[in-house]
Amino acid sequence: MPIDSMKNRLILLFVGLGIFLSGCIQGEKPPQCASVPKEKFANCIYINAVMEQNPFYCYSLEDKEQKRVCIQDASDASKKAALERADQETRDSIFAPKKPQIIPVQNQTKNNTTDEIPQLPPLPQDPCEMAPASKKDECYWQVAMEDLNMPLCEKIKTGSFRENCIAYIALTTKNSALCQQLTNRSNIDLCRFFSSGQA
Numbered sequence: 001m002p003i004d005s006m007k008n009r010l011i012l013l014f015v016g017l018g019i020f021l022s023g024c025i026q027g028e029k030p031p032q033c034a035s036v037p038k039e040k041f042a043n044c045i046y047i048n049a050v051m052e053q054n055p056f057y058c059y060s061l062e063d064k065e066q067k068r069v070c071i072q073d074a075s076d077a078s079k080k081a082a083l084e085r086a087d088q089e090t091r092d093s094i095f096a097p098k099k100p101q102i103i104p105v106q107n108q109t110k111n112n113t114t115d116e117i118p119q120l121p122p123l124p125q126d127p128c129e130m131a132p133a134s135k136k137d138e139c140y141w142q143v144a145m146e147d148l149n150m151p152l153c154e155k156i157k158t159g160s161f162r163e164n165c166i167a168y169i170a171l172t173t174k175n176s177a178l179c180q181q182l183t184n185r186s187n188i189d190l191c192r193f194f195s196s197g198q199a
Helices: 003-024 038-052 055-060 064-074 077-085 088-092 133-147 150-154 159-173 176-181 185-195
Strands: 102-106 114-118
Touching: 038 055, 038 064, 038 077, 038 088, 055 064, 055 133, 064 133, 133 150, 133 159, 150 159, 150 176, 159 176, 159 185, 176 185
Parallel strands: none
Antiparallel strands: 102 114
């Protein structure tokens, strides 16, 4: 088979698979959020996702951290119960910009004054930890593709998602060594060819 034909087939495969998979997990927006002002949009999406326990609403959020929190909480019934008990002010401020918490620290100067420094936020957790088991692979695929995060590709159990994720990152980063993690020999060869920059 000529290289040009293989190249065209690989490109069509990746484009088709990308379109298919992105269409499967594209963020749907609840109708209640259609006319909400931009500064309240993230809260609207979050509240509807958690109340309806529908993490797919969260994919319409642009901020990665908000998306991660939304997906996690939309898969947790206890978060829904907490949101049902929350007052309107709390609901309106879920994704509002927050000032860092200030904690006093002794300054090492000779006058022994106290300075304040912001407290560091907690380290990020697994972004798909709280996703339903049936949607975990889709979640890992989405986040890995956005962040070019190879360790997340390795967590994917579904073959087509995993293969697409690895090949995409190898091609995007031009790292042909990643192609070795593919399972099909012809896909490995094609991946190496295109990720090496020779195409």
